[in-house]
Each structure stands twice: as structure tokens, then as C-alpha cells.
Amino acid sequence: MGLYRSIARPLLFGLDAERAHELTLGALGLAGRLRFLRGTLRRSFVYADLALETEVAGIKFPNPVGLAAGFDKDCRLSNVLPDLGFGFVELGTVTPRAQPGNPKPRLFRIRESEAVLNRMGFNNHGAKEAAANLKAAGRCRVPLGLNLGVNKDTPGERAHKDYSESLDALRGLADYFVVNVSSPNTGGLRLLQSRINLERILTEVRSHNAERKPVFVKLAPDLEVEHLVELIPLILEEAQGLIVSNTTISREGVPERWATEPGGLSGAPVRERSTKLISEAYRMSGGRFPIIGVGGIFSAEDAWRKISAGASLVEVYTGLVYRGPGLVREINEGLAKLLRQNNFKSIAEAVGRNHPEVARK
Ligand SMILES: Cc1cc2nc3c(=O)[nH]c(=O)nc-3n(C[C@H](O)[C@H](O)[C@H](O)COP(=O)(O)O)c2cc1C
Incomplete structure (x- = not known):
């Protein structure tokens, strides 16, 4: 992490946030084409440990630390991202048709709060191009999730069709799909969280999911607990798990000047909110479906808290911006240590350990 903090981060933070993101994507794309560099990345970032291997929703993961959606929206980097040590990668959000997203600027760092505010608005080149990119890259070395959303100009009553249309275009290319109903940057999307x-x-989605790939529903951290109660039976019936959580519309934890800036907040300010919702979802479901925990994970301890609250897997995004790619290995090494300290043989044993009242599956 030293080199990132001392060299790469000051350079990237000197640039507009979206420009820095594009440069990072470009550099990773280039690295993906250079074999020797990929070997170097793997030696630096991949941490293998039997105790970290885990099986969730019938999928085998080499470790529980994944990349969250929104980093690689057009699914261009599925070959090189595993070289950064991720146990799985979630790409997208993909919408059926290409769209430019919101006007720039739309991505901001809030450094004093270790946060990011974004209102990207599902900028992407559409499901067909995502499928072509994934096919060109070949098989991903770690499980791959594809996160699906709705085009901005799709009327609310046709929103469900956008998910199935993308799923049709991406069939055969994912290990799991995500129904994203929680981005704050597409008008009306979060209303889709209603039962x-x-x-x-x-x-x-089920009627189009011929391969019966696991489907996860990604929720907002701003969801009321009463609302979650209504969704649990539906998830148990119609999906395989939850992703908790997306960005928040709350402005708690950031300076006043951001109060009126539209968008979703990620990083440190969303950390506790998402852990709380994971805990509620685990408790209410009795641990009967897997939860992927995401929001403000900047360390192994942050990941451990989410796992203890009920997450079977975790994902990171904003932590990478502030801590760099070495974060993935640091979390994995730290988790392996925490498992040993607590006398657990596997991640699965640690999931939901804060809930002794919940009978284990
Ligand atoms: C710049 C940016 C773009 C994002 N785009 C998406 C997206 O397209 N789809 C999605 O489901 N989540 C998206 N997210 C949310 C993240 O996947 C994650 O749920 C959220 O940022 C909380 O995790 P973090 O604090 O580790 O970033 C985005 C987040 C950021 C910072």
C-alpha cells in the first residue's frame, strides 16, 4: 500500500475523479494484454489460503473478497481483475441499451470523509457490447457476477423487461446475476424495491434464466427495516440472496456543502449503515440465504464485522480509491489471521457469528 499512497494516489487525486478512473481502467486494460505484467500483478496481489475458500449459492470462491459493481461497467477487464487478488468480480451495471449517463461532473471524492459521491447514472455501452467484451476476454479465472439495471428512458411499467432483455443478451457469461434496484441515480429505480x-x-428474470444461475437482489442502505421484513419471504422464494448495500442518499458523515449535491455516497459514511442492514437481513431470514456485504470496507476488520453480522462474501470499491489495489490482499491476509485467532476453520463458520440465536443451516 506504501507505493500507492506515496506515488499513485497523489497523482490520481491530482486529477478529476472520473478522469482518474478512466486512466486506471486504461492502465488495467493495457496490463491485461501484457503477460509478464500480469504475472507480476499476480505475485504481488494474489493471496491463496485454503481457509479463505468458500462456497456460496453453489459457486466456489477462492476467497470472499470481491470487486463491487460500478468499477468496470462495460465488462472490459474480466481477464485482468482476478490478477489483483479478488475472489470474484461483479461487473456492470449493464442496461439493455447504451446510454451516456448523467452530465459531468458526476463523480467526486470527499477526502476528509474517506467517501465518494457519484451520480454516474448507469453510463454504459449496453448489454450487447458487454457480452461481446466478455466473450473476447475468455473465461474469467474467478466467479463473475453481472449486475443488471434499467435504462433511464424505460417507463416504470416496463422496467422488469429491461432486466430480462439484458439477461438474454448475457446468458452463458455469468456465474450469478444481480438485480440492481437500489441506485439513487436513475429516477424511480429504488421504487422497484417495493414488494x-x-x-x-x-x-x-426467473422465466428468462434458463441456466438457473443464482440471482442476488442489491438493496439500498436507506431501506427501512419494516420494508425489509416484506422483502425477505420474496427473496427466499424468488432469488438466491441479497447484496447489501448500494450507496446512500443520506449526507451523514460528510461536510455540509455536500448536503444539496445529488448522488449516492459510498465509503466510510456508508460503513455502519450497510453492516446494520446486513445484520437485520441475516437475523430476519434466519441465515437462510447468502448476503454479500458491501459498503465502506477499508480493512480486514471492516470485512470481518460484515461477515460476523451475516455476510458470506464481501465486496469493495471506494476502499480501493483510498487504499489502492493492495487492499484486497491486505483484507484476505487479515481475514485468514482473524479466522485462526477465533479458532474457525473457514469463512463459512464465521458468517453470522454475532447472531448465536440464529440456528445454523
Ligand atoms: C463511482 C461508483 C459507481 C458505482 N456504480 C454502481 C453501479 O453501476 N451499480 C451498482 O450496483 N453499484 C454501483 N456502485 C455502488 C458500489 O457497488 C457499492 O455498492 C457502494 O459504493 C458501497 O461500497 P463501497 O463503500 O466499498 O464503495 C458504484 C459506486 C461508486 C463509488
Whole structure:
């Protein structure tokens, strides 16, 4: 992490945040084409440990630390991202048709809060191009999730069709799919978290999911607990698990000047909110479906708290911006140590350990 903090981060933070992101994607794309560099990346970043291997929703993961959605929206980097040590990668959000997203600037660092505010608005080249990119890259070395969303100009009553249309275009290319109903940057999207709307989407997705790939529903951290209660039976019936959480619309934990800036907040300010919701979802479901925990993970201890609250896997995004790519290995090494300290033989044994009242599956 030293080199990132002392050299790469000051350079990247000197640039506009979206420009820095594009440069990072470009550098990774280049690295993906250079064999010797990929070997170097793997030696630096991949940490293998039997105790970290885990199986969730019938998929085998080499470690529980994944990349969160939104980093590689067009699915261009599925060959090189595993070289950074991720146990799985979630790409997208992909919408059926290409769209430019919101006007720039739309991505901001809030350094004093170790946060990012984004209102990208699902900028992407559409499901067909994502499929072509994935096919060109060949098989991903770690499990791959594809996160699906809705085009900005799709009327609410047709939203469910956008998920199935993308799923059709991406069939055969993912190990799991994510129904994203929680981005704050597409008007009306979070209304799809209502039981009736979500049921319609999940039924539609099921009828197109011929390969029966696991489907996870990604929720907002701002969801009320009463609302979550309604969703649990539906998830149990129609999906395989939850991703908790997306960015927050709250402005707690950031300076006042950001109060009126539209967008979703990630990083440190969303950390506790998402852990709390993971805990609620685990408790209410009795641990009967897997939860992928995401939001403000900057260390192994942060990941451990989410796992203890009920997450079977975790994902990172904003932590990478502040801590660099070495974060993935640091979390994995730290988790392996925490497992040993607590006399657990596997991650699965640690999942939900804060809930002794929940009978284990
Ligand atoms: C710049 C940016 C873009 C994002 N784009 C998406 C997206 O397209 N789809 C999605 O489901 N989540 C998206 N997210 C949310 C992340 O996947 C994650 O849920 C959230 O940022 C909380 O995790 P973090 O604190 O580790 O970043 C985005 C986050 C950021 C910072």
C-alpha cells in the first residue's frame, strides 16, 4: 500500500475523479494484454489460503473478497481483475441499451470523509457490447457476477423487461446475476424495491434464466427495516440472496456543502449503515440465504464485522480509491489471521457469528 499512497494516489487525486478512473481502467486494460505484467500483478496481489475458500449459492470462491459493481461497467477487464487478488468480480451495471449517463461532473471524492459521491447514472455501452467484451476476454479465472439495471428512458411499467432483455443478451457469461434496484441515480429505480415491483421483476428474470444461475437482489442502505421484513419471504422464494448495500442518499458523515449535491455516497459514511442492514437481513431470514456485504470496507476488520453480522462474501470499491489495489490482499491476509485467532476453520463458520440465536443451516 506504501507505493500507492506515496506515488499513485497523489497523482490520481491530482486529477478529476472520473478522469482518474478512466486512466486506471486504461492502465488495467493495457496490463491485461501484457503477460509478464500480469504475472507480476499476480505475485504481488494474489493471496491463496485454503481457509479463505468458500462456497456460496453453489459457486466456489477462492476467497470472499470481491470487486463491487460500478468499477468496470462495460465488462472490459474480466481477464485482468482476478490478477489483483479478488475472489470474484461483479461487473456492470449493464442496461439493455447504451446510454451516456448523467452530465459531468458526476463523480467526486470527499477526502476528509474517506467517501465518494457519484451520480454516474448507469453510463454504459449496453448489454450487447458487454457480452461481446466478455466473450473476447475468455473465461474469467474467478466467479463473475453481472449486475443488471434499467435504462433511464424505460417507463416504470416496463422496467422488469429491461432486466430480462439484458439477461438474454448475457446468458452463458455469468456465474450469478444481480438485480440492481437500489441506485439513487436513475429516477424511480429504488421504487422497484417495493414488494410488488420486485416480485414482478424476479418472476420475469426467473422465466428468462434458463441456466438457473443464482440471482442476488442489491438493496439500498436507506431501506427501512419494516420494508425489509416484506422483502425477505420474496427473496427466499424468488432469488438466491441479497447484496447489501448500494450507496446512500443520506449526507451523514460528510461536510455540509455536500448536503444539496445529488448522488449516492459510498465509503466510510456508508460503513455502519450497510453492516446494520446486513445484520437485520441475516437475523430476519434466519441465515437462510447468502448476503454479500458491501459498503465502506477499508480493512480486514471492516470485512470481518460484515461477515460476523451475516455476510458470506464481501465486496469493495471506494476502499480501493483510498487504499489502492493492495487492499484486497491486505483484507484476505487479515481475514485468514482473524479466522485462526477465533479458532474457525473457514469463512463459512464465521458468517453470522454475532447472531448465536440464529440456528445454523
Ligand atoms: C463511482 C461508483 C459507481 C458505482 N456504480 C454502481 C453501479 O453501476 N451499480 C451498482 O450496483 N453499484 C454501483 N456502485 C455502488 C458500489 O457497488 C457499492 O455498492 C457502494 O459504493 C458501497 O461500497 P463501497 O463503500 O466499498 O464503495 C458504484 C459506486 C461508486 C463509488
